[in-house]
Amino acid sequence: MTRLLTMTGLFGALMLSMSFGYAATKDNNKDLGQLNKAYQITQQSFVDLDLSFVETLYTKDAVYVPGNSKKSTIVGTPAIRASYEEFFSKVKAKQAQVRIDFRVTQRRYHPERVTDVGYYLIEFRPAENSEQPTTHFAGKFVYVFEKQSDGKWQIAVDAASHTDTKHYMSAKPHKDSYYGSAPETINNGWKKKK
Numbered sequence: 001m002t003r004l005l006t007m008t009g010l011f012g013a014l015m016l017s018m019s020f021g022y023a024a025t026k027d028n029n030k031d032l033g034q035l036n037k038a039y040q041i042t043q044q045s046f047v048d049l050d051l052s053f054v055e056t057l058y059t060k061d062a063v064y065v066p067g068n069s070k071k072s073t074i075v076g077t078p079a080i081r082a083s084y085e086e087f088f089s090k091v092k093a094k095q096a097q098v099r100i101d102f103r104v105t106q107r108r109y110h111p112e113r114v115t116d117v118g119y120y121l122i123e124f125r126p127a128e129n130s131e132q133p134t135t136h137f138a139g140k141f142v143y144v145f146e147k148q149s150d151g152k153w154q155i156a157v158d159a160a161s162h163t164d165t166k167h168y169m170s171a172k173p174h175k176d177s178y179y180g181s182a183p184e185t186i187n188n189g190w191k192k193k194k
Helices: 002-048 053-058 077-093 165-170
Strands: 058-063 097-109 113-125 133-148 152-165
Touching: 002 053, 002 097, 002 113, 002 133, 053 058, 053 077, 053 113, 053 152, 058 077, 077 097, 077 113, 113 165, 152 165
Parallel strands: 058 152
Antiparallel strands: 097 113, 113 133, 133 152
16 A cells, blocks of 8 residues: 555656646746847847847846956946947948847756857958958857846846857757858858848
C-alpha cells in the first residue's frame, strides 16, 4: 500500500510539474518574443535616427558600458540617450545612414532576469555625393534584461566591446533568440531575411 501511495504521489508530482512546465513555457514564449522585439526596435531606431528607443528599452537606472575604451561607464537613461544622441548627430551631420543588427549566441533565462550575449554589426553608409565606401564595424555585447512590474522587459545592463566583423558573420544562432541579417559581402549592403 505504501509503495502504491508513493507511486501515486510521484505520478501526481510529475503531472503537476508537467502542468507548471507548460505554463512556464507559455509565459517564456511571450517573454522571448518581447526580448527579441527589443533588437528589432533598436534596429529600426538606428535607421530612423530616433532616440526614443532609449526610454522604451532601458531601465531608468540602466548601466551602459560603451565599446569605446576612452568613454567611462554611463548610468541612467538621460546619460545613455545623450551618448546615442552624440553618435546620431554625427550621422545626420554627414547626411549618412546607419544600420545595426544583432546575433544572440547565448541566452540565460530566469523568470525575472535574462542575460543575452552575442555580436552586433553596424553599417555606416555615407552620403552618395561623398564618394566614400560603405563601412562596417562589429562588437560583442552583453544585455541584462530585467522584468518590470508591468511585465515588460527592459535593459538594466548594456556592455559592449569592439571585435572583428568575422565574429558577427560566423556567429551561430541560439534557440529562440534574435538572429539578425548580414551583408552578402562585407561593405556591400544588407541581405533580406528569408
